[in-house]
Amino acid sequence: MRLGILVALLSWSSFAHAEHAPPQSNVPLSNRIVRYNIDATYDPKTHTLEATEILTYKNQTAQPLSVFPFHLYLNGFQPNSSFTREAHRDYRNEEWKSSYLGSIEIKKLEVVGQGDLTSRLQFVAPDDHNPDDRTVAQVQLPRAIAAGESVEFRIQFHDKFPEVVARTGYKGTFMMGAQWFPKVGVWWHGSWNCHQFHETTEFFADFGVFDVKLTLPQDQIVGATGVKTLSVNNPNGTTTLAFHAEDVHDFAWTADPRYRVFDDTFNGSSGPVHIRTLMQPENAAHGPRYNAIAKRTMELFDRWYGPYPYHELTIVDPATLRAGGMEYPTLITADTAWFLPDSLLLTETVVVHEFGHQYWYAMVATNEFEEAWLDEGINTYTEIKTLDTLYGKDHSLINGKRITWGDAQEQHYSYEKSPRFDPITRYAYQFASERSYGDITYGKTACALLTLESLIGEQTMQRALRTWFQRYRFTHPSGAEFLKTIEEVSGRDLGWYFNQAIYGTEVLDYEVSSAASWPANWYDDRKPSSNYHSEVVIHRKGEFILPVEVEIKFDDGSHLREYWDGKDRWTRFSYDKKARLLSAEVDPDRKVWLDVDLFNNSRLAGFSSGDARRKLANYWMTFWQLIAQAMGWMA
């Protein structure tokens, strides 16, 4: 197909410039259910797009299909859509602006061999029955498509992009074209899976081949999913660019005349990957920073989980944070600011996170509407592993001289804020709130996987993820298959853990409720004793049961580790030694990240340290002295 496009386009115009497009693979990596051929013209003045789409869908199910649903995500940017209603529910202060209005209109839908079916299109709202939501439309074909047969949809559509509210749209001269074309749903587990566009949900689509032609003004610098195969300067001042992508399930593009381009190459185990970073000019100094972290991340993922099979990775530095930190096949958007110092690793964190999605979202491609944790959660876990490896466990977010912050710590903080509302496995759009969705899907899943790692070992965990990736990439697996893979690789029955950590809302909280020593002959004042009796009581405050280690330290420098299965509510450890108890600590190696309260995990016996109190009081006092002086300035 790629060769066919090249031949056609070379004969099309003498201005045409064919670009090198290496073959991605000799055999398809995915089942390639869909093939999209889109020819689109974008007008940056009106932020509108006219396009024709030819969608070839191969029915690989075992039954005939007569109904086809389509995602029309841009219609989510309307005041009464489910997306906007949910966003307003969670962010009441967010104002609605007319520029936030976005839409996608199917002007014509024709099915080859079955005629014009535009009038048969009807909007449906399977998730919440919102009659004003127009993010899913379905068409009933007069004649069903038999198993193994293909159907070709010819669609004319018109997009009006919003000023970026979330992920897609324009900001100034910047344009992010995401979720911009009618995209067919996924036949999954025996039925169509085509959810509405929600505040918290991301995407789920079938793998296939994309050939997309974009026509836009010549001053635009463009990045897109896949490989650029052609660039043609048209006499009317526009350029037509063609992109080809195989074994992907979405296509996104970006354009901005202000982009500064930074090219680099990563030599992975499946060959060189061209990294093309498009920077906002004010952040241009961070272009090499993006590329450096992208290469280091790709190297680790290549080694840990398997090769990145594509030849291109585009990193976009968006003009607005609302379009930042998002993943599309072979294209990611990041976030940075020109003033961010090297010690604040936010730039790196976003690149690591979004690149990680290339493995979990883009290739394993789980259902993000129903099992968001399989993408966002696993990806947050691998983000922590990557950043910890590169920067150190306690410095992987902020690596400053006076202040530090580890990524795992950040996820733990996120989880501990709202641990009880929702289980990890809740459908993404059914969480109590956007906050709960984020805290649980990202934070709790990461903490649960880190804690699981402490049970089965780091190497086993890495092998399990590698197996998960290698075995299930391009297949839309489910959560049950993920958990089964971990049990299989570790050789352990982990149902007891998954029931609590993944399916449940039980909270894990262990505390050292008492730690004390007293002389063995406490009753006899006349004879001071050199023997002491020491006792430590460990209390399981939460419902979550997990075996834990306890470290006991004595003032003669000796220490020992105890093990407790955690099944009872509490346990007591007693010692008779010629030394006093110094401290007791549950989980001394800090491996149990699901523990919601890490302060009560330890206790000093017999004395209290005021160092932390003094330090924080000093800061708090200084702050209020400053406030008082500032108020005095107005007097």
Place this chain on the structure above:
Amino acid sequence: MDGVKTRGSLFVDGGKRLMAAKPHLVTLYIANLIFGWFAAFGLSAQVGAVTGTSLYSERLVRGFDLGVFLDLINRPEVTPYSQVPVALALSALFVVFLLFLTGGITTQYLSNTAGIGRSRFYAACGENFWQLVRLALVLIVVAGLVGGMLQAIRAGLDSATDNSPHYRAGLVLQSAMFVIQALAVLWVRMWFDLAQTQLIATGARRIRPSIGYGFKSARRAFELYGSYVLLGIVTAIVVALGLFVWWTEAPASPVIISFLILQSTLACLLVFRWWQRAIAAAWYERNIPLPVAIESVSSAPLPPESVVPEMPLSQ
């Protein structure tokens, strides 16, 4: 408004007056410290109850682990927000105390470097207190209006440049507006410093003439404004330097060095602010049309219980 006295630079003149009022400034600083200590007391107790026996809190002592700090303030028993009203009330008390001392310190300033005695000092504190409170309320309104107006312009510019293809336009305009805002508010401050000085110098009961005097004077007090701006810049540099030294040099533990650096920075802030006021007093003295007025204020001994007589200025 020809100056009646032409001594050296305003800076030096103001500096000498500042030095003469040193004990009162020390009092102010100690008050700032004590109110700050009380403001920190509640949170300190809450934090101590959690961190005192926990090994986890060592990560706050050796370095500063932001994650541990966030874990700490996420606990229900540690509630920094609940401490804010008390801390704000204590800050307000400090402002009241500062307003109280302003009358005495300014009288000290107006007497140049001569000491005015404790009774005279406290008499001036008491006599001018309520007028200064009223003046401060007017200042808040005026500064709020000016600041708000400029903020609205800034927001408008922000909105206008939001979609600008010139990526530096927004940043440049925002920076320029910030500087303009700072200069405008500083000018308002100088206006009211002059008003306060005149009010205290004349012992006036009504504040409106002093506000008028301050406004008229501030419009042509270029040298004074230059001094204010310069001291403002020096203050910013000193604060930045203090924070830099604290950031780079203060050990994570023990807390004493960190405390000393931060307190030195706060003390500098106080000193530079009162240096501005001292310069305003010097400027006022140089530009006062009736020498008799300043003489009567600065040198005539008054019984402690007396009220400074109102002495309207002819301008």
